[in-house]
Amino acid sequence: MNDMHEANRRFWNAASAGWKAMHDARGTWKLCHKDPSLVLITREMELLAGVAGKSVCVLGSGDNLAVFALAGMGASVTSVDISENQLAAAEERAKALGLNVSFLRSDVTELSRLSDESFDVVYTGGHVAVWVSDIDRYYAEAARILKPAGLFIVNEYHPFRRVWKESADSLEVEAAYFDKGPFLYNTASNVLDSASEAPVQYEFHWTIGDMCRAVLKAGCVIIDIFEHGTGVADWEAAPMNGLPEYLLIAARKKPDTV
Ligand SMILES: C[S@@+](CC[C@H](N)C(=O)[O-])C[C@H]1O[C@@H](n2cnc3c(N)ncnc32)[C@H](O)[C@@H]1O
Numbered sequence: 150m151n152d153m154h155e156a157n158r159r160f161w162n163a164a165s166a167g168w169k170a171m172h173d174a175r176g177t178w179k180l181c182h183k184d185p186s187l188v189l190i191t192r193e194m195e196l197l198a199g200v201a202g203k204s205v206c207v208l209g210s211g212d213n214l215a216v217f218a219l220a221g222m223g224a225s226v227t228s229v230d231i232s233e234n235q236l237a238a239a240e241e242r243a244k245a246l247g248l249n250v251s252f253l254r255s256d257v258t259e260l261s262r263l264s265d266e267s268f269d270v271v272y273t274g275g276h277v278a279v280w281v282s283d284i285d286r287y288y289a290e291a292a293r294i295l296k297p298a299g300l301f302i303v304n305e306y307h308p309f310r311r312v313w314k315e316s317a318d319s320l321e322v323e324a325a326y327f328d329k330g331p332f333l334y335n336t337a338s339n340v341l342d343s344a345s346e347a348p349v350q351y352e353f354h355w356t357i358g359d360m361c362r363a364v365l366k367a368g369c370v371i372i373d374i375f376e377h378g379t380g381v382a383d384w385e386a387a388p389m390n391g392l393p394e395y396l397l398i399a400a401r402k403k404p405d406t407v
Contacts (some may be wrong), residue, residue: 150268155256155350156348156351157346160348161234162234162235163348167308170239178212178217178246182218182220185222188217190221192373201223202224203360205225205226206229206291207273208260208291209229210227210228211240211241213250215275220249225302227250227258228250228265229252229253229255231257236327240252257273257277258282258290259290260284260290260294266296266299266340270293271294271301273303273325274305278355279311279353284359284360285293287363288369289363289367297325301367301400302397303400304396305360306394306396308356312324313387317386320388329355329359330353331353333351361398368402369401371398372400373399374397376395380394
């Protein structure tokens with residue numbers, strides 16, 4: 150395994166208990182299988198309207214809210230994450246909700262345990278690309294496991310939000326938009342307090358162009374690009390009002406791409 154991804158796996162294993170407690174306090178995981186709109190935006194609900202009975206793979210599944218929402222919509226869902234602790238927490242929750250989900254521990258850049266052309270939909274997002282050192286391989290693997298004409302949805306934290314210095318009242322660029330990293334973080338200063346014993350983590354700042362081009366290079370046709378969200382979360386340390394929160398890219402695998 151890629152050493153930086155291995156460090157990120159250890160980080161997420163250490164952060165998992167705190168992440169779980171945070172989501173228990175929020176409680177959305179108990180509700181989203183019955184009300185997927187708690188997790189999926191309107192545009193995603195439109196794109197996924199026919200998902201009942203279809204096979205879906207969620208990459209970098211993390212809190213698994215998208216997994217539970219999609220399973221609640223009647224899809225047969227495979228949840229993939231690099232962290233065994235994240236998966237264990239999700240598996241426990243799926244059982245509590247009575248949802249039948251398959252879980253696979255794997256790096257999103259190396260999905261050899263999943264067959265070519267085996268899913269109708271691949272879904273990924275939240276904050277996943279930021280942990281992945283090779284976005285081209287990540288999205289190429291996503292496209293490889295998609296059936297021809299299958300739907301690929303990326304809904305990621307907007308790249309414009311990753312460049313700012315921590316500051317309460319002014320926006321000042323800390324890392325140039327085109328500086329992709331790797332950025333090495335010591336978790337002691339990270340928002341995930343429970344991870345203070347965790348190892349370092351590596352982050353990568355992919356641009357909008359990097360993400361769109363990776364989808365295209367993977368042999369997909371982009372059918373929609375939608376920037377959305379206007380809020381600023383309590384953990385965000387710069388006044389980003391007026392900037393988009395998320396970037397949705399929807400694509401279909403070209404039928405002739407294997
Ligand atoms: C912030 S979460 C994902 C987004 C999800 N919506 C959430 O909020 O939980 C990030 C997840 O990506 C996973 N991850 C990081 N790097 C990965 C990789 N190379 N392959 C697979 N999963 C990865 C982590 O283990 C973690 O569970």
